[in-house]
Amino acid sequence: MDYRCFIAVVLASAIAEIVASNTSETATAGTTEPENGTSETELPSLCSVCNCEDDNVDCANKTLTDHFKDVQWPNKAIKVASFNGNLLVHVKQFPQIEIRKLILQRNKITKIDHRAFKQIINLTELDLSHNQLTSENLQPQVFEGKFSMADYEPLGKLLILNLAHNVLHSLHQDLFEHMTSLKVLNLSWNLFTKIDSRTSLAISSLLNLEELDLSYCGLKTLPDSQFQSFRYLKKLELSGNRLTSPPSALEEATVLEALYLDENPIQIIGPDHPHRFPAMTKLKLLSLCCMPYLTTVGPQAFSGLASLENLTINNCPKLETIDDYALANLKNDTEGPVWPPLKKLDLSDNALRYLPQLFVARWDWLEELDLMNNKWSCDCNNQYLINRLLPKYGSKLMGKQMNLLTCALPPEHAGKNLISLSNRKLRCLDLNGARPEKDATILIGVLIGIMLAIPVCLTIFIFWRRGFFFCGSQNPASFSRAFYKRTMNDEEY
Ligand SMILES: *[C@@H]1O[C@H](CO)[C@@H](O)[C@H](O)[C@H]1NC(C)=O
Numbered sequence: 001m002d003y004r005c006f007i008a009v010v011l012a013s014a015i016a017e018i019v020a021s022n023t024s025e026t027a028t029a030g031t032t033e034p035e036n037g038t039s040e041t042e043l044p045s046l047c048s049v050c051n052c053e054d055d056n057v058d059c060a061n062k063t064l065t066d067h068f069k070d071v072q073w074p075n076k077a078i079k080v081a082s083f084n085g086n087l088l089v090h091v092k093q094f095p096q097i098e099i100r101k102l103i104l105q106r107n108k109i110t111k112i113d114h115r116a117f118k119q120i121i122n123l124t125e126l127d128l129s130h131n132q133l134t135s136e137n138l139q140p141q142v143f144e145g146k147f148s149m150a151d152y153e154p155l156g157k158l159l160i161l162n163l164a165h166n167v168l169h170s171l172h173q174d175l176f177e178h179m180t181s182l183k184v185l186n187l188s189w190n191l192f193t194k195i196d197s198r199t200s201l202a203i204s205s206l207l208n209l210e211e212l213d214l215s216y217c218g219l220k221t222l223p224d225s226q227f228q229s230f231r232y233l234k235k236l237e238l239s240g241n242r243l244t245s246p247p248s249a250l251e252e253a254t255v256l257e258a259l260y261l262d263e264n265p266i267q268i269i270g271p272d273h274p275h276r277f278p279a280m281t282k283l284k285l286l287s288l289c290c291m292p293y294l295t296t297v298g299p300q301a302f303s304g305l306a307s308l309e310n311l312t313i314n315n316c317p318k319l320e321t322i323d324d325y326a327l328a329n330l331k332n333d334t335e336g337p338v339w340p341p342l343k344k345l346d347l348s349d350n351a352l353r354y355l356p357q358l359f360v361a362r363w364d365w366l367e368e369l370d371l372m373n374n375k376w377s378c379d380c381n382n383q384y385l386i387n388r389l390l391p392k393y394g395s396k397l398m399g400k401q402m403n404l405l406t407c408a409l410p411p412e413h414a415g416k417n418l419i420s421l422s423n424r425k426l427r428c429l430d431l432n433g434a435r436p437e438k439d440a441t442i443l444i445g446v447l448i449g450i451m452l453a454i455p456v457c458l459t460i461f462i463f464w465r466r467g468f469f470f471c472g473s474q475n476p477a478s479f480s481r482a483f484y485k486r487t488m489n490d491e492e493y
Pocket residue numbers: 021022023024025
């Protein structure tokens with residue numbers, strides 16, 4: 001009881017201070033003597049400090065150090081209660097009212113009391129991002145629900161939990177045991193660097209998970225069986241990690257529909273281990289943006305992505321070639337190659353020179369195409385792109401952007417619009433990339449070579465005739481002697 005009173009006193013003084021700036025409020029709040037055992041009815045209501053509009057409570061940016069006593073809360077159902085951007089350090093129990101979404105983002109939270117959220121009715125979303133939660137302070141008891149019969153009930157309605165931007169290295173293996181219904185978990189921007197076995201168990205225990213964000217966690221690999229238990233995982237974000245090859249563990253993410261692997265140091269995606277991209281037959285969206293080291297997308301790189309609709313490979317400054325058959329699946333002998341039903345293709349801001357016809361099976365099925373800012377080569381190998389694809393589907397797929405596509409090569413066409421060459425028969429590049437000046441150099445080189453070679457050969461021939469170079473029986477003199485011998489013999493007849 002003493003403890004409670006103390007809290008009440010501290011709270012009252014804190015709130016009095018906040019309100020003190022408002023002269024009309026101080027009249028009532030100021031009369032309360034802080035030293036006296038303040039009765040709870042005298043505390044200012046939450047809504048006199050924060051903004052209570054409709055079903056929302058907005059306490060954002062109020063430099064609050066506490067989230068109010070139970071009696072201060074309005075006695076009505078709240079859709080969103082936001083304490084975004086305050087100075088909360090210690091989260092205590094919330095009152096027994098309905099709060100659908102509780103935002104505790106951008107505070108200084110290091111400690112959360114056990115069962116802090118157990119009384120909240122219908123809590124579906126909890127945002128604890130941008131705080132200072134450590135692995136040690138985040139214990140499973142924090143998320144315990146009401147105690148009934150012999151056990152704590154889960155926070156059964158909680159669907160979305162955001163723990164992004166904290167300082168977590170690892171998770172308690174039972175951390176999520178009280179959130180059996182969780183669908184979205186955000187662990188991005190934490191300090192994991194590695195998913196250890198405890199963390200792996202914790203995440204795997206969320207059997208109903210649909211979305212998982214593990215971006216910017218410094219991960220180099222993913223545990224092999226991490227995705228075995230998920231039967232509903234649809235969206236996975238792994239951007240900004242340190243993955244150097246496509247994670248083979250994803251092979252078990254069988255129902256995944258969207259995968260983000262942006263900003264990872266992957267160099268090669270190809271047909272063989274360890275560059276092989278895992279087969280995910282339900283995947284619809286793949287994003288490979290901003291990969292500074294990606295140089296090669298090899299044959300059959302994405303052949304296991306039979307449902308792919310939206311492919312983004314952009315801002316990869318070293319990516320010069322994508323294999324003709326990167327998307328095709330050649331393994332089906334009876335049907336021939338099979339391509340995914342691509343609708344949206346973004347290949348902008350790479351260093352690509354060619355867009356092969358076979359990359360997409362049905363260009364007419366595409367709905368959007370972005371080819372801006374590449375190093376397109378306007379030669380016969382790009383005939384399909386320049387003479388067929390652009391004139392036929394260009395304006396439908398990319399609108400006015402089509403007129404901004406320019407040739408980087410060969411020099412005779414550099415800077416010209418691709419579309420302006422659509423009626424031209426494009427020359428094939430020779431070995432030097434069709435640089436006439438180089439050809440001339442080579443020609444002159446060859447001529448000089450020949451001119452030098454003739455006298456040298458003659459000289460050598462003359463010396464050879466005279467037997468200068470050879471000794472032993474096989475020298476030219478012996479040949480000629482044999483020749484002469486025979487003729488001499490002939491002459492004898
Ligand atoms: C002071 O209180 C009045 C009424 O209670 C309110 O309308 C006004 O916005 C408040 N002013 C500040 C600066 O909080």
